[in-house]
Amino acid sequence: MATEVIMPKAGMDMQEGQIIKWYKKEGEHVEQGEVLLEIMTDKVNMEVEAETSGYLLKILKHDGETVPVITTIGYLGEKGEVIEAAAASETKVVEEKAVATKESPKVEKEEVVEEVKGKVRATPAARRIAREREIDLLSVKGSGPKGRIQQIDVLNYKEDVIKVSPLARRIAEIEGVDLEGIVGSGFNGKVMKEDVLKVLGNGETEETAETQDERIQLVPMTNMRKIIAKRMSESYFSAPTFTLNTEVDMTEVKALRAKVKDMILEETGKKITITDIIMLATAKALIKHPLVNASISEDGENIILHKYVNLAMAVGLESGLLTPVIEDADKKSLTEMVLATKDIVERTMNMKLSPDELQGSTFTVSNLGMYGITHFNPIINQPNSAILGVNTTVDKVVAVNGEMKIKPMMTLSLTVDHRVIDGVVGAKFLQDLKYLLENPVAMLI
Template sequence: MSSLIVMPKLGLTMEEGEIETWHKGEGEEVKKGEILFDVTTDKLTNEVEAKESGVLRKIFAQEGDTVKCLDPVAIIAGKNEDISGLLQEVNIDGDEIQPKETVSPVSDKNEMHEAESVPVKREGRIKISPIAKKIALQNNVDFELITGTGPMGRIVKNDVEQYIESNRIKVSPVARKLAEKLNVDLNKINKDGRIMKEDVLKFAKADEVQIQKLSEIDTSQVGEPINGEKIIKMSPMRKVIAKRMSESVRTSPTVTYNMSVDTSELKRFKNHIKDICKVTYTDLLIKIVSVVLKQFPLVNCSISGDSFILKNYVNMGVAVALDEGLIVPVVKDSDKKGLKELSVEFKELAKKAKENKLGPDDMGGATFTITNLGMYGIDTFSPIINQPEVAILGVNRICETPVVEDGKVIIKPLMNLSLTADHRAIDGAYAAQFLAKIKEYIEKPELLLL
């Protein structure tokens, strides 16, 4: 029985996902329980299993496409089963959804050689289906030149595909790289067959030295520009990070405040309870900051238009570094949990993060974020706010530092805290008071017992 495969909703906060990898291709047999495709959402990659056995008859969303939850991505059916009903369900116009094309831009060389084959632009409103128009725009095709074969001369998907195929430039990968290097327009090379590197060199009329130098390039260099630079496509996680960090900088007018704190008592407290519960400095900071946030509601809010949304709870995001980027699991209701419970929960979240087992709900709903670079020897930095939060706390290394106390020079383990705050919600004095309260708890951790 045919079935429509949709983008799964993997968590309450998930709205869309990106197809990262298809493990099956169109026409391949699929067994129930096999991994069908990988979907990336909010820096996470999840495997999606086939719920039915059959043949993968149609793929609607190609690798790299972003699809809204519950929108169709494929059809699984019997080999000879009629799937026209599902296709109509997917697209009311009757045109199947088209995956991303990777063809080269359309060439005009046929128009240059045979005047009688040059299409003539039509006057008036052009009738074209939405999917046909989308494909045409993706491939730089002037759809006014295409003759439609649909009802009443409407241009449909097949018309655009045929036009692209008939005007496609056939060119080797090395020839394409050379053309970019020599600024050669491949459309202007008059050749019936595939354009090779020799054709590009001849057209460019490069001198003998240049030809000898460039003609040594072979297909082993494809993927790297001739000047030795290397192009690496961003991973899905990196793309999400780049997008969100850029949005954060554009959204929030920020100021970073730094304060030095003495960690002597915090270290003593940590060692004193290690027989009962082994905690890290990060665990202690989660607890301390959660308590202090309840006293400074503006630091724990978000902004909507001209209103502040104050939270009567604390969901603590804690940045975890992975090889491919940064991920922020969230400890929910951290203000209501004891130190031991917080420590256990965060360690489990960090483990899941490093094993790529976090779910969307493990990462959503944070009201404040802590990011710790102390283990990398950083003394101070300006962390970027994790939207829609209004502040983020950066934790730096603990350094044995000489200080003057009662007229004497003594050595103390000092640590810098770096608070980046959205100035729309948090003024300098308010930020300073917030940091000073955290400092008080760090230097007198017994206050946690009150």
């Protein structure tokens, strides 16, 4: 029996994936464990391996297509094996009727299928209807043998909660719009900002669109851009934040780098940067300030204190921003930190990270100093409770023991979630971090 090739769900937040490239063509043989295709998940590229040996009988979704998770995108099987036409044909999205009828839906004859290990147990008819209605089968409770999802289970499935973007919900609250009556245009029927604006009569008219066509260019969002937009909006609208700034004298940090750069280069083959030292100092300071290294539980009832520092590092790409994580950063030496940052930045730039390496952070550092930025308010990388913005170092005239001297000064910008961190807590963390950077030998002891 043919085996389905499924768009995997790599992470709880992943709702869809984009097919980057099929490495096999229809009719070609593939061995179990061999790379079959490459996809883009939430933010990283990921290779999908064949779960069984066989021939690639059919490709349902092609390069460049974006597909919901747990959707069949192809079939593997014996050479010449015929796939059921209904299951292998391209799916078509159908419009749902606005008013439900009292008549029971006509149920097609159910077909019993064997369980595919690691996949949702469902009949072909159930899978087809789930694809048409963009329903995640993981959310559907099966009524068949051993919990197998039947067609009737999918037909009777209803969402318990209206899906709505944070911005759309906020606009609806302000304008008094009832979200229940709005048909969402987003993924899985999610109500978006544009849907609410249409109800308010603020949507773009056809005439306006026509007059602007020649002057604008519509660029479809990539999967990465969509995830960044979603997470940044959720962070911005869910957490009450404020930003604290402090200036740091970077004289000793520059002196330390100059003193150890040749030794570290000889030992590791890598060049130490100012960022490496800032990352190490941040990790050491966080251990002394558990609230700054904390997060809020999903139910919003508890503060989770982490006794370790998983330090995320914001890395900018042409296509967006990734925040790979350095685990147990507080336990690393300066040399180990140099190796860790170089490794993770290199693999990020080459899109060779695994999804796990983008999760589990307790704090994030974002450095825009190399672009000459002197101040900025970074947005918290949820579920963190704070993020540190690193700015450029500028020579300034400062007073030292009553004398005017020129010093390399840098501003640190700490954005905190006020639900967890008060001003005094954030200020004390910055005070200790400032001390470590102005006396870097202290963090090496």
